[in-house]
Amino acid sequence: MEPDTNPFAQRLPLAFWKRHVAQVVRYATCRKILNAARAYLHYRSGASRVSTKPCFLKVEVSRKCRINCNYCFSVKEDVFYPLEDYKKLIDEFKDFIFEVALYEVGEPLYHDQLLEFIFLRPRKQGRIGDIVFVFTGET
Numbered sequence: 015m016e017p018d019t020n021p022f023a024q025r026l027p028l029a030f031w032k033r034h035v036a037q038v039v040r041y042a043t044c045r046k047i048l049n050a051a052r053a054y055l056h057y058r059s060g061a062s063r064v065s066t067k068p069c070f071l072k073v074e075v076s077r078k079c080r081i082n083c084n085y086c087f088s089v090k091e092d093v094f095y096p097l098e099d100y101k102k103l104i105d106e107f108k109d110f111i112f113e114v115a116l117y118e119v120g121e122p123l124y125h126d127q128l129l130e131f132i133f134l135r136p137r138k139q140g141r142i143g144d145i146v147f148v149f150t151g152e153t
Contacts, residue, residue, distance in 0.1 A: 038112050049110045067110035073100060074118035076125045086119065093120075097127045097134075104134060 038050070049066050056064040077093040079086075104114070116122050116131055125131070
């Protein structure tokens, strides 16, 4: 498949790079940079399978939400991501990720252990950048 016709091989917008460049520069290690470069090469080639680890991690800590936005198609239920599973994710990927986002469909502020999610960071080797989360304003 030619790169021009492959939607996965489109150029990343400048806004993407601006958003993440501070995290990349501040928390870069050789391992993280090599992993990101390999991921980008997979992306540019339009590969459907990649052998790299994630550079940015997005975890949905809560599915609970009382707002029914028109654009949201997800089922809202009282399901919360377990802190122990999150600790395992961080431990597994800490040497590769630059940033963690704690949101997706639900309202993160409903999770009783949200502060523990936010403050769980490796202290030395494998440090990760900001823990980002967005809330809907409903709570």
